[in-house]
Amino acid sequence: MIDLHTHTTASDGSLAPAALIDAARAAGLRVISITDHDTTAGFETVMDTAARAGVELVPGIEISAVGDGRDVHVLGYFIDPSSSTLRAFLARQRADRVRRVEEMTRRLAALGCPISRDAMLETVASGRSVGRPQIAAALVDAGYVQTRDEAFERFLEQGGPAYVPRQGVAPEEVVAIVHAAGGLASLAHPGVTRRDDRIAALAAAGLDALEARHSDHDAATEQRYRRVARDLGLLVTGGSDFHGEGGHRVARLGLVSIADEDYAAFRRAWTDRAPRA
Numbered sequence: 001m002i003d004l005h006t007h008t009t010a011s012d013g014s015l016a017p018a019a020l021i022d023a024a025r026a027a028g029l030r031v032i033s034i035t036d037h038d039t040t041a042g043f044e045t046v047m048d049t050a051a052r053a054g055v056e057l058v059p060g061i062e063i064s065a066v067g068d069g070r071d072v073h074v075l076g077y078f079i080d081p082s083s084s085t086l087r088a089f090l091a092r093q094r095a096d097r098v099r100r101v102e103e104m105t106r107r108l109a110a111l112g113c114p115i116s117r118d119a120m121l122e123t124v125a126s127g128r129s130v131g132r133p134q135i136a137a138a139l140v141d142a143g144y145v146q147t148r149d150e151a152f153e154r155f156l157e158q159g160g161p162a163y164v165p166r167q168g169v170a171p172e173e174v175v176a177i178v179h180a181a182g183g184l185a186s187l188a189h190p191g192v193t194r195r196d197d198r199i200a201a202l203a204a205a206g207l208d209a210l211e212a213r214h215s216d217h218d219a220a221t222e223q224r225y226r227r228v229a230r231d232l233g234l235l236v237t238g239g240s241d242f243h244g245e246g247g248h249r250v251a252r253l254g255l256v257s258i259a260d261e262d263y264a265a266f267r268r269a270w271t272d273r274a275p276r277a
Contacts, residue, residue: 001027001029001030001254001257002030002032002238002258002260002263003024003029003031003032003033003238003240003242003253003254004031004032004033004035004058004060004075004211004237004238004239004263005035005060005075005188005211005214005237005239005240005241005242006024006032006034006240006241006242006253007034007037007042007062007241008020008034008042009042010034010039010042011036011038011039011062011131012036012037012131012133012134012243013242013243014244015244017034017043017045017046017049018045018046018049020032020042020046021049021050021053021055022053023252023253024055025053025054026253027252027253027254028254029055029253029254029257030054030055030056031055031057031058032050032055032056032057033057033058033060033077033239034046034057034060035061035062035076035239036062037062037063037131038061038062038064038090038093038097039061039090040061040079040081040086040090043057043059043081044081047059058077059077059079059081059183060075060076060077060079061075061076061079061178062074062075062076062188063076063093063177063178064166064168065168065170065171065173066165066166066167066169066170067170067171067195069165070158070193070195071166071168072187072193072195072198073187073189073193074171074185074186074187075185075186075188075211075237076177076178076181076184077183077184077185077186077266077270078182078183078184078267078270079181079182079183080181080182080183083180083181083182085177085180085181086177086178086180089169089177096166096167097130097131098130099164100132100164101117101130101134101135102117103164104135104163104164105117105135107162107164108135108139108155108162111155111161111162113139113155115135115138115142132152132156133148135151135162136148136151136152136156139151171187171202172201172205175202175206175207176205176206179206183270184208184209184235184269184273185206185209186208186209186211186235187199187202187209187211188211188214189211189216189217189241190210190211190212190225190228191216191217191224191225192214192217196228199228199232200232203232203234207234208234208235208269209229209234209235209236209266210225210234210235210236210237211225211236211237211238211239212225212226212229212236212237212238213237213238213239213256213257213258213262214238214239214240215241215242215255215256235265235266235269236258236265236266237258237262237263237266238256238257238258238259238262239256239258240253240255240256241256
């Protein structure tokens with residue numbers, strides 16, 4: 001089984017990277033990608049661990065872009081974390097995450113729900129990313145809400161009283177950044193973000209694939225995006241978007257797997273593109 005979309009404690013997942021590798025092996029996964037939000041810190045720490053466990057670990061990332069004022073997530077695969085272009089970009093992304101956290105905590109305090117920002121911002125120094133999920137968890141811990149979903153519904157969703165817009169780059173630029181880091185770019189969960197109006201332009205800008213298979217895509221949605229990918233000459237990726245046991249999206253690993261032939265075609269495209277020594 002192959003899962004190309006997972007998260008760890010380096011961003012908003014609940015499992016540490018090494019624990020995720022253990023869970024993936026226990027679930028029967030032979031290929032995974034750790035795609036933490038705007039950081040490579042998760043997969044960089046466990047490349048050797050994965051190899052020893054017999055799990056192929058694809059270096060990955062989920063980058064938050066902004067198109068027409070709305071978030072668009074681009075998955076990068078087979079990336080080189082030492083890429084100077086990627087590293088400079090991620091430093092700017094972290095700075096914007098800090099700006100948003102600081103402004104959201106100020107707004108929450110004005111709403112009578114003060115939380116401490118210090119612990120959240122300490123994670124930035126280690127290369128991990130911080131954002132609304134961590135704020136939602138802090139609201140739960142402080143007793144202002146019962147669940148993270150309630151935190152988003154009352155305060156943090158777009159249009160909510162504590163929501164602060166992201167200041168990001170266009171998804172077309174993110175595709176170029178992924179390519180500069182030696183990787184392939186796939187549009188994440190298009191059935192969730194519903195930005196079909198951007199797909200053709202992204203394909204023209206060099207987008208490599210669509211994440212047709214995802215835990216929030218039913219069979220009809222998956223087939224629709226497979227058709228879109230075929231019509232635009234794009235490849236197909238897929239994954240669970242796993243965040244943790246009993247947490248966001250799926251309860252356990254192994255529930256969503258991309259077909260071997262889809263992964264083989266995707267990996268072959270990267271191999272064919274990679275510069276020869």
